[in-house]
Amino acid sequence: MSRFRDILDEQERAEAAAYQSDESILAMMRQDFSDAELVEAQITRHERELVRLFRMRDLTALSAWHIPIRTCGFIHAAKHTRSQVAYFHNHDCYELILAMHGTCIQRFLDPDSTLTLSQGDACLNAPGTVHAIEPIDSDQIILKIMIAPSVFDQTFAPILRETERSESFSGHAPCIRVFRHCSDLTAGLARMLTVETSDRPAHWRNTASAYCSLIAVELARNAAGECTTFSALAHSLERYVRSDPAHADLAGFARMLGYSEDYAGRLVRESTGRTFRDLTGTLRMEIAASRLLDTDDTVASIARAVGYDNRSGFHKRFLSVYGLTPSEYRSMFRM
Template sequence: MRDGLFALTDAEKFYKQLYENGDRKLLKKPMTYAEYEQLSENRRKYYHRIEHYHETVTTNTPGNTIKEFDADGDQVEVVLHGRYGYPIMHNHAYIELVYVYSGACTHFIEDQKLLMKKGDLCILAPEAMHALAVEDEDTVVINIMMSRHLFDSSFLKILKGGRMTSDFLENILYRKKVSPYLIFPTGEDSWIQELALRIYKERKEKDYLYNESVTLYVKQIFIQLIRKYEMMAIISDPLDNSQESNIMALMGYLSVNYNHVTLKQAAQFFGYNENYLGKILMRYTGKTFSNLISELQMENAKKLLEETNMSITEISVEVGCYDSSHFTRKFKKAYGVTPNNYRKEMQERTTYK
């Protein structure tokens, strides 16, 4: 361990001893709070904080484990996850990042069991029930908690895939239409490792303006995720809990090629047959290929109407609608106004600002 920074605490040493003397089986599956209450008093000796919050904050239901955390501000809370501790299912009102700095751990999320390895970074949705089991003293898992406001402004709103990608991820994390988590496999990325280490050190040492410093480091992690790993996000299949590693790449591909790509071309690019690709899109987005393409066409047409002097005919061609009258009907159906009138409205708003 780096300079003893991640040395076992007294509590971890205590639970390691229990683990080696028969408690190993208790870390193999998630534990409800009711099951935790059945443990001997000796096994519960280091869990007074959890008991306090469970009884006084959550009114004996799953809830926040950090009472003082401001779920709406820019505060960032950092915790080193305890090794050999019991995987007690719980949830939070805020966004949580779970980063495996070294080793491997088991992450129980809702009804799923995931093996996370070094470099895996999991973004967990608010209110998602989860628990971690860390069964190795050389494994280091860093938990980073933040408000939805900070996460939205630092990550969702600057995704390279644009509006469709950010909307898709919002549906996952906030509306749970697919699954309550994303996993980015960053592997041996030394920059993210270094940022995670700096975040933990800042939180541990609590020097002047440490929260501001931690917030900046978190934003740098998000920038690195977007630069290198945005299209590699792993998302659970909403029907059978298997993990789909191509869905983000597929959404990004459609965002870039929406103005000319066909279902057949997209299927060939990803090595799928057309029916299977259509089913994947419907399963993850609730929309057909045609619906998604139409939404992208209209969204980009709006942007061109707002930001350029291109003619309606030029815009219709640019977004893949080669008949301007068809484009006009399509735009009006989507937004209740013709492209020309939409542009006039935007220009008037700008004039009177």
């Protein structure tokens, strides 16, 4: 579709121009960020030069002091341009990312967490997802469709609820639904949506909403055996606890992410449906069970290794999870 290509070229030129001066960057921020005033205040306080900051290829250039929140009031489709730097940002909306040509790599606050979309793949990021998309080459086409929660609830949500694991999107939990090997029709609908939201002819809002529903249908039809749910936060939490189960706590996990304890705890609940304490307790028992089978360590030393100074408390928790005492578990399952 020639118009689609023209729009992508226009977006490339506009984005490149936006990075040429502080004034144009501020204008872009005020349009794209719901917390633009806070971002500006942080920049002023830290005496950051906007142009230099946004040209950095360092993934932590912005997240070291504040994570901007991208916003969308309805539906917006745009290419991930070559000019755009890889900075961490949050969302107050949903974001559908399609790797239409080439590969898309997303990074998360945990440096060991990445999500790679190959050509033909897509992912749907829920509000609250903090990520950065790596820079692309000139021949890559990564399309980003931002959808306001109210529009998502009317278009995507009714369809995704009927598919497996749709409960992941029952709220605004920061999880990611990944669709592999999407159909050509999905890409075609995305191209038409891009043209519609860019040109805005008569009744474009109705048409754009309809395209969103059709894309959701096509993704749902394609989802059988091709859809997974990815949570960078859950992955980070498991790595954090396993690295030092005896001392893992919410304060340390929050520091690792750069969040407050209250915010980190809320993100864990929203992402997993469980509290930090409950999840870490389960992980500690999994670690203990593995050590009971794989080592000759005493039960008391294993209890201490997973954070229990009181052996009776460890026994009680292990029994509640596995229905056996630690000694019984070792005797029954160790080969």
